[in-house]
Amino acid sequence: xxxxxxxxxxxxxxxxxxxxxxxxxxxxxxxxxxxxxxxxxxxxxxxxxxxxxxxxxxxxxxxxxxxxxxxxxxxxxxxxxxxxxxxxxxxxxxxxxxxxxxxxxxxxxxxxxxxxxxxxxxxxxxxxxxxxxxxxxxxxxxxxxxxxxxxxxxxxxxxxxxxxxxxxxxxxxxxxxxxxxxxxxxxxxxxxxxxxxxxxxxxxxxxxxxxxxxxxxxxxxxxxxxxxxxxxxxxxxxxxxxxxxxxxxxxxxxxxxxxx
Amino acid sequence: xxxxxxxxxxxxxxxxxxxxxxxxxxxxxxxxxxxxxxxxxxxxxxxxxxxxxxxxxxxxxxxxxxxxxxxxxxxxxxxxxxxxxxxxxxxxxxxxxxxxxxxxxxxxxxxxxxxxxxxxxxxxxxxxxxxxxxxxxxxxxxxxxxxxxxxxxxxxxxxxxxxxxxxxxxxxxxxxxxxxxxxxxxxxxxxxxxxxxxxxxxxxxxxxxxxxxxxxxxxxxxxxxxxxxxxxxxxxxxxxxxxxxxxxxxxxxxxxxxxx
Numbered sequence: 206x207x208x209x210x211x212x213x214x215x216x217x218x219x220x221x222x223x224x225x226x227x228x229x230x231x232x233x234x235x236x237x238x239x240x241x242x243x244x245x246x247x248x249x250x251x252x253x254x255x256x257x258x259x260x261x262x263x264x265x266x267x268x269x270x271x272x273x274x275x276x277x278x279x280x281x282x283x284x285x286x287x288x289x290x291x292x293x294x295x296x297x298x299x300x301x302x303x304x305x306x307x308x309x310x311x312x313x314x315x316x317x318x319x320x321x322x323x324x325x326x327x328x329x330x331x332x333x334x335x336x337x338x339x340x341x342x343x344x345x346x347x348x349x350x351x352x353x354x355x356x357x358x359x360x361x362x363x364x365x366x367x368x369x370x371x372x373x374x375x376x377x378x379x380x381x382x383x384x385x386x387x388x389x390x391x392x393x394x395x396x397x398x399x400x401x402x403x404x405x406x407x408x409x410x411x412x413x414x415x416x417x418x419x420x421x422x423x424x425x426x427x428x429x430x431x432x433x434x435x436x437x438x439x440x441x442x443x444x445x446x447x448x449x450x451x452x453x454x455x456x457x458x459x460x461x462x463x464x465x
Numbered sequence: 466x467x468x469x470x471x472x473x474x475x476x477x478x479x480x481x482x483x484x485x486x487x488x489x490x491x492x493x494x495x496x497x498x499x500x501x502x503x504x505x506x507x508x509x510x511x512x513x514x515x516x517x518x519x520x521x522x523x524x525x526x527x528x529x530x531x532x533x534x535x536x537x538x539x540x541x542x543x544x545x546x547x548x549x550x551x552x553x554x555x556x557x558x559x560x561x562x563x564x565x566x567x568x569x570x571x572x573x574x575x576x577x578x579x580x581x582x583x584x585x586x587x588x589x590x591x592x593x594x595x596x597x598x599x600x601x602x603x604x605x606x607x608x609x610x611x612x613x614x615x616x617x618x619x620x621x622x623x624x625x626x627x628x629x630x631x632x633x634x635x636x637x638x639x640x641x642x643x644x645x646x647x648x649x650x651x652x653x654x655x656x657x658x659x660x661x662x663x664x665x666x667x668x669x670x671x672x673x674x675x676x677x678x679x680x681x682x683x684x685x686x687x688x689x690x691x692x693x694x695x696x697x698x699x700x701x702x703x704x705x706x707x708x709x710x711x712x713x714x715x716x717x718x719x720x721x722x723x724x725x
Binding site: 220222223225226227228229230231232234235301302303304305306307308309310312313324325326327328329332333335336337339341342343344345346349350351352353354355358359364365366369370372373374375410447450 | 606
């Protein structure tokens with residue numbers, strides 16, 4: 206197989222992918238296999254920890270029901286303490302480490318402490334959630350660009366540029382936007398684009414995957430009516446219609462591979 | 466290991482990742498392992514074909530020097546002919562199948578012929594090329610959205626929404642934009658943003674990876690001075706500065722894993 210050298214006393218940021226534990230990369234698995242400590246949170250599939258040696262510490266740093274998540278400063282210090290003890294620290298991040306993952310903050314902190322670092326990118330839900338739901342983020346004649354925003358910025362808002370995004374023909378993808386669905390729908394409506402097709406994808410790439418579609422003007426109702434929670438991906442634009450095209454061809458022709 | 470069922474007489478679109486052959490997903494490898502025929506092009510690393518059984522046909526459908534690439538219609542017919550012969554056809558696409566990959570065209574064509582399909586997303590260069598170069602597409606306080614465009618649309622232009630993108634604070638990522646670098650730089654300059662930092666990444670995630678940075682107003686000169694060709698990723702926005710921050714910390718602290 207291919208040779209690898211992960212240094213002791215180093216940090217490797219690993220993109221864990223969008224949910225399906227087979228959507229991690231081969232390189233990410235190799236990093237886990239050589240980990241002395243793995244830091245993970247609620248956005249990463251715990252099945253992935255099985256790739257780490259039995260002797261590796263598995264450290265949960267995410268949010269538990271009814272308890273706040275560990276502050277970023279504490280996570281940074283934990284990474285440093287482990288790496289400075291000569292261990293190879295793998296920080297598993299949902300999706301890709303640099304798509305709203307605060308990965309760069311951890312990397313910069315490690316650098317400031319003289320710790321060697323590496324980054325292994327991952328499959329981002331921004332592309333994979335719509336993709337596995339048969340909604341391409343780009344398609345000739347329909348959309349030649351896509352714009353990824355968050356519904357939950359550092360100060361809890363939708364990305365500042367949403368209104369600019371609404372005025373373009375770009376496919377708009379919003380991560381962590383479920384709580385903001387009603388506000389998003391109203392802003393499209395105010396811009397005269399209430400009829401643009403939209404989808405909300407829950408548990409993307411997982412056995413419980415649920416895809417709801419409707420006009421973006423009804424996004425709030427769509428989200429509320431779903432009675433679902435957890436991370437969701439919102440996608441807005443005419444590419445959403447392509448999913449329906451496939452379904453009309455024959456719903457039985459579309460399948461996704463069996464999962465665990 | 467994990468059980469899979471890839472149907473004979475079906476098409477699986479597989480995202481091959483951005484270049485490094487270890488940046489394919491485990492699920493993508495499983496698909497290749499059960500392939501009867503693999504269709505690939507110049508944007509996928511040929512090393513990945515080693516995952517397919519020795520008995521599988523390896524069909525090149527890309528552009529060869531001095532010869533035009535196979536028309537999309539011919540690729541579609543080849544997929545259909547193989548799948549209708551009862552074979553499991555894997556179509557390897559560089560990056561993710563739905564990021565400027567024409568993947569949906571192949572999927573819709575297969576559906577129209579009654580062929581079962583599956584999609585396995587991949588690591589897109591739009592996020593991974595900057596990421597492995599220590600440029601995060603998002604970072605708190607710097608950028609809370611990113612916009613992915615192409616420098617080479619169906620009719621050979623830059624995505625129509627580039628001017629709108631320039632007026633926002635979104636990180637802008639342009640794929641296949643090398644030939645348009647000078648035009649891109651001039652449009653930023655005309656918008657009064659000539660000083661915004663930009664990077665061009667050649668051979669992202671591969672041993673020959675080269676990263677050039679400079680003000681976007683000089684993007685044309687940067688591209689011309691590189692004397693490099695091939696697929697390149699352009700990234701524009703203040704997140705590009707974070708790479709330099711890392712380098713200043715200590716250039717020897719940044720390393721990427723050894724590659725093949």
